[in-house]
Amino acid sequence: MPRTRREGPEPDDFLPLPRDTFDVLVSLADRDRHGYAILQDIAERTDGRIRLSPSTLYAVIKRLLESELIEELSERPDPAHDDERRRYYRLTPFGRRVAESEAARLTRLLADAKASGLMPRKG
């Protein structure tokens, strides 16, 4: 059987994702956001434990844009209530697959930890 040539990268090629990268993807999973909204969302989800600096955030955003895991929106989702100077970002379908693969990987790791007695089992 002839080997088929791969067209592009597969989601697994990106795993494991760095923590900051995964946080940004998770933040964009439910809605499009601009940079500061991403920071706020990450800070809220982690109870303020993770507060990315602007340079860290945009280094991650640049990598994600180049890998086509996210895209910059040409239109603003909520023109009435935002700053027109801001750029909004959206998860691409491929970016969603990568985030899902990472979530599945973390779930398997957690299951392994529970099975080995590192974590208490519920019930």
Place this chain on the structure above:
Amino acid sequence: MPVTRVERRARRLFGAVLHLYPGSYRDEYGREMTLVLLDRLRGERNAAARVVVLFAAVASVFADAPKQHAFLLAQDLRLARRLIRRERWFATVAIGTVALGIALPTAVFSAGKSLLVDALPYREAERAAMAWVTNPRQGRDRDVTSYPRLLSGCSSPA
């Protein structure tokens, strides 16, 4: 929202630090990064917290800027390698021209310096002298001679 004095100073400081980034990166993300920093400063309740946020942001730029330079350099090198592979003959001629352009002036400079500028590679080189002899038979005021003749005091060829 009115811009406070603290924000103006923060913007100025952060704007200056952003110059550590490559120009293209700064043009692309510098304004957004500044906006995010100002938002974060507005979100802090007291001046001490704002100072901490500002200095953390500045420190983060110091840590991240070299990475962006390295990334751009790697990108340029990858592009150069691809172009060299695609245009082999052109690349060979171009690289050869550059190599000659560097090597020739270097060689001329090295030779000129050792002949004209540097001291002779002998002990007490400043005492070295040139000995001439007169050669009336051939009508020369200054002629060369051999070392044995010079030692024996013979001042003209036989």
